[in-house]
Amino acid sequence: MIRMPHKVFTDLAIWMIGLGLLMGIIFPFFVVMMGLPANQVLTPWFFVATMTAGFIVGGANIWLARKVVGGRLHILSNRMRLVETNLRACVQSGNEKKCMSEACNVPVDSDDEIGESGRAFNYLVESLALAHKTDAAVRSFTEMLASHLELDILVSQSLQKLLQHTEASAGAILIAAEGEMKIVSSHGIRTPDSLCNSDHVRRAMQTGTRVIVALPEDVAVEGILTDFRPREVLVDPVLYKGVPLGAIILASAKGFKDDAKARLDLFGNGMALAFNNALTHDRLQKLAALDSLTSIYNRRFGMARLGEEFSRAIRVNSPLGVMMFDIDHFKMVNDTYGHLAGDRVLVQVAKTAKLALRKGDILMRYGGEEFLAIFPAASKENALALGERLRRMVQDTSVLDGDQIICVTISIGVTSYPELEVTDELDLVKRADEALYKAKETGRNKVMMG
Numbered sequence: 492m493i494r495m496p497h498k499v500f501t502d503l504a505i506w507m508i509g510l511g512l513l514m515g516i517i518f519p520f521f522v523v524m525m526g527l528p529a530n531q532v533l534t535p536w537f538f539v540a541t542m543t544a545g546f547i548v549g550g551a552n553i554w555l556a557r558k559v560v561g562g563r564l565h566i567l568s569n570r571m572r573l574v575e576t577n578l579r580a581c582v583q584s585g586n587e588k589k590c591m592s593e594a595c596n597v598p599v600d601s602d603d604e605i606g607e608s609g610r611a612f613n614y615l616v617e618s619l620a621l622a623h624k625t626d627a628a629v630r631s632f633t634e635m636l637a638s639h640l641e642l643d644i645l646v647s648q649s650l651q652k653l654l655q656h657t658e659a660s661a662g663a664i665l666i667a668a669e670g671e672m673k674i675v676s677s678h679g680i681r682t683p684d685s686l687c688n689s690d691h692v693r694r695a696m697q698t699g700t701r702v703i704v705a706l707p708e709d710v711a712v713e714g715i716l717t718d719f720r721p722r723e724v725l726v727d728p729v730l731y732k733g734v735p736l737g738a739i740i741l742a743s744a745k746g747f748k749d750d751a752k753a754r755l756d757l758f759g760n761g762m763a764l765a766f767n768n769a770l771t772h773d774r775l776q777k778l779a780a781l782d783s784l785t786s787i788y789n790r791r792f793g794m795a796r797l798g799e800e801f802s803r804a805i806r807v808n809s810p811l812g813v814m815m816f817d818i819d820h821f822k823m824v825n826d827t828y829g830h831l832a833g834d835r836v837l838v839q840v841a842k843t844a845k846l847a848l849r850k851g852d853i854l855m856r857y858g859g860e861e862f863l864a865i866f867p868a869a870s871k872e873n874a875l876a877l878g879e880r881l882r883r884m885v886q887d888t889s890v891l892d893g894d895q896i897i898c899v900t901i902s903i904g905v906t907s908y909p910e911l912e913v914t915d916e917l918d919l920v921k922r923a924d925e926a927l928y929k930a931k932e933t934g935r936n937k938v939m940m941g
């Protein structure tokens with residue numbers, strides 16, 4: 492192993508002064524060879540004089556070496572100490588500016604060994620700064636991944652971070668759900684939905700490897716519709732245990748640097764794990780909240796939502812409409828066409844009700860063939876109009892059972908807070924139920940107000 496000898500300048504001093512003394516001894520013989528009389532030159536006094544001169548020149552050389560070389564080495568060692576102090580401060584404070592290479596570089600303007608050492612030092616500082624930048628990026632990305640469980644938020648924040656850390660100008664994240672690709676978040680892409688059918692995305696998903704599309708400046712590529720002309724487009728599959736969960740698409744106007752691609756590799760595993768957790772969370776949420784037959788809210792979740800809406804209505808002093816409806820003579824449908832056909836009727840009625848409702852309304856399966864709908868900000872009249880609309884829609888809809896057509900009607904009870912003074916949301920439901928009972932009693936296929 493090559494090692495730095497200790498006391499370089501002491502060794503150098505011994506060599507230089509030794510060489511000076513040697514020159515002092517040789518010099519008189521050289522003078523004799525030049526023609527001066529030996530009896531005048533080869534005297535003790537002459538030897539003492541030339542050896543003293545050799546000693547002084549050796550000493551002067553070592554002083555100069557210390558001054559010139561030592562001064563530069565001093566600059567290097569000072570910068571090294573500065574880098575070390577900055578690194579420590581940077582690790583403690585997380586302020587990566589302290590690690591910026593410009594702050595710690597040595598100005599180099601020579602081509603000799605000292606200049607070479609300075610350049611090597613500058614490369615080292617740059618590598619350290621890059622390693623720190625990567626470390627900080629991975630840390631902040633991991634923190635973000637760990638702080639969200641909702642897929643939409645997680646994906647949109649991941650995209651923001653990816654754009655920032657890869658210096659991409661546009662991008663999108665697609666997630667595979669129920670057999671098809673869906674855009675969950677995009678930035679700077681005019682028609683992101685077109686990416687779902689992109690061949691590049693399909694190839695990345697099928698092969699499980701990164702696809703890079705390098706684009707000559709004058710070619711616009713179909714399917715990648717950014718607001719600028721990208722030089723390079725990168726499609727990365729998001730793989731969890733080898734299974735593709737989705738794809739990341741990033742487009743750069745300048746092309747991706749190697750360190751940006753390496754950073755993307757580092758983010759990959761954590762991102763796939765977080766996406767998988769969010770997808771599982773989403774599935775569990777749906778399982779816990781939805782009725783398995785009709786895919787609308789189940790009673791437990793729907794009633795919790797009603798409780799929230801009722802509290803909000805009181806707080807903001809806004810009306811809250813409630814509608815309870817029930818399929819007429821449903822037992823007969825089951826008895827005539829069978830239980831499976833009855834199930835299909837239930838699904839169809841739920842679908843029709845979803846169509847009749849507005850955004851923000853809540854629909855739940857309250858019991859067997861009984862449904863409850865909640866209309867935030869709806870007065871009794873609004874709820875009555877909505878009920879009438881739904882009644883007509885169900886009446887006009889049919890379900891096919893082989894060559895038989897099944898038609899059903901519904902009876903509806905509506906009510907609204909605060910027109911009806913109630914103590915709590917259960918009271919409101921009770922009054923809607925009573926109105927529904929009245930509708931049944933007075934002939935069915937009608938809407939009654941509670």
Ligand SMILES: Nc1nc2c(ncn2[C@@H]2O[C@H](COP(=O)(O)OP(=O)(O)OP(=O)(O)O)[C@@H](O)[C@H]2O)c(=O)[nH]1
Pocket residue numbers: 784817818819820821822823825829830831832833834837858859860931935
């Ligand atoms: N197919 C199917 N039937 C169900 C389901 N849940 C409840 N039912 C049936 O719904 C029927 C409800 O019957 P009833 O309570 O007598 O009411 P109805 O026949 O609709 O009569 P009215 O409400 O008075 O018009 C029963 O036959 C239940 O078996 C379900 O999930 N699927």
